[in-house]
Amino acid sequence: MDYSTRLNIVTKYVPIILSREVLGYVVLAGLAWGLFDHLLRRWTARRKINQRAPEAAQMRREFFYSLRSVCIFAVVGGFMVFAIASGWTKFYMDFEKHGPGWFLISIVLLTVAHDTWFYWTHRLMHHPFFFKWIHRLHHQSINTTPWATYSFTATEAVIQAISTPLMIFLIPIHPGALAIFALWRHVFSVMGHAGYEIFPSGFFRWGFGRILNTPTHHVQHHTAFRSNFGLYFNVWDRLMGTNHPDYEAVFEEVTNRPKSNPPIVEPGLLPITCDVEA
Numbered sequence: 133m134d135y136s137t138r139l140n141i142v143t144k145y146v147p148i149i150l151s152r153e154v155l156g157y158v159v160l161a162g163l164a165w166g167l168f169d170h171l172l173r174r175w176t177a178r179r180k181i182n183q184r185a186p187e188a189a190q191m192r193r194e195f196f197y198s199l200r201s202v203c204i205f206a207v208v209g210g211f212m213v214f215a216i217a218s219g220w221t222k223f224y225m226d227f228e229k230h231g232p233g234w235f236l237i238s239i240v241l242l243t244v245a246h247d248t249w250f251y252w253t254h255r256l257m258h259h260p261f262f263f264k265w266i267h268r269l270h271h272q273s274i275n276t277t278p279w280a281t282y283s284f285t286a287t288e289a290v291i292q293a294i295s296t297p298l299m300i301f302l303i304p305i306h307p308g309a310l311a312i313f314a315l316w317r318h319v320f321s322v323m324g325h326a327g328y329e330i331f332p333s334g335f336f337r338w339g340f341g342r343i344l345n346t347p348t349h350h351v352q353h354h355t356a357f358r359s360n361f362g363l364y365f366n367v368w369d370r371l372m373g374t375n376h377p378d379y380e381a382v383f384e385e386v387t388n389r390p391k392s393n394p395p396i397v398e399p400g401l402l403p404i405t406c407d408v409e410a
């Protein structure tokens with residue numbers, strides 16, 4: 133395939149990737165915000181992990197930077213399409229080629245690879261040398277909202293975007309598996325920032341709950357800074373000793389608040405220890 137044909141394919145697919153990324157972010161963050169912070173407020177108030185109302189200016193900033201990040205994700209997606217059109221990757225279109233078993237395994241591998249990539253790049257971004265100019269922007273949201281999901285510097289957006297394209301060079305991946313993984317990534321990332329605990333009390337003691345991260349885990353990262361670096365799973369944090377020592381205690385506090393007496397959300401109230409100034 134000649135160079136201009138490959139470029140034509142890229143210009144055809146980048147708007148599709150861009151709309152999918154923008155819609156994924158806006159719809160899911162909007163749903164989380166509309167349901168948890170407004171429509172279902174009566175039931176969700178006691179599950180607000182950080183009992184403080186976020187400022188409107190903060191949400192505007194988060195929305196702007198998140199939109200910029202999803203545009204960067206689409207540009208990285210454009211490079212991925214170019215590589216696929218050039219035949220450099222293991223991307224495949226024929227579902228029967230590897231069957232349903234591999235289809236499911238590839239989604240799991242994408243998730244595990246992204247989790248590993250996220251943990252280690254995230255830890256590196258917390259090194260004082262990198263933190264200020266790459267990751268500090270994301271941490272301006274101490275009391276997170278769903279709009280903060282992709283509130284990244286341009287450099288961090290590129291770092292976050294390249295793990296999946298890298299995987300396409302390594303293992304066979306079907307576009308359906310990619311789409312399911314993208315949806316799961318959006319849902320999990322939005323829920324990690326929405327600020328509400330959705331899992332039941334004691335969740336971290338049961339089966340899959342032992343390794344799956346909860347919204348409390350990432351919200352605690354935004355207040356404590358020096359722990360809870362993982363995304364989907366709690367495995368790397370436990371292996372490397374970076375799980376917050378109070379994670380289970382805070383999770384139990386949030387999930388056992390009395391139903392009859394929901395806490396009043398007021399600015400200035402921080403139930404979780406904040407180690408670093410804003």
Ligand SMILES: [Zn+2]
Pocket residue numbers: 254258267271353
């Ligand atoms: Zn961080």
Ligand SMILES: [Zn+2]
Pocket residue numbers: 270325350354
């Ligand atoms: Zn975050």
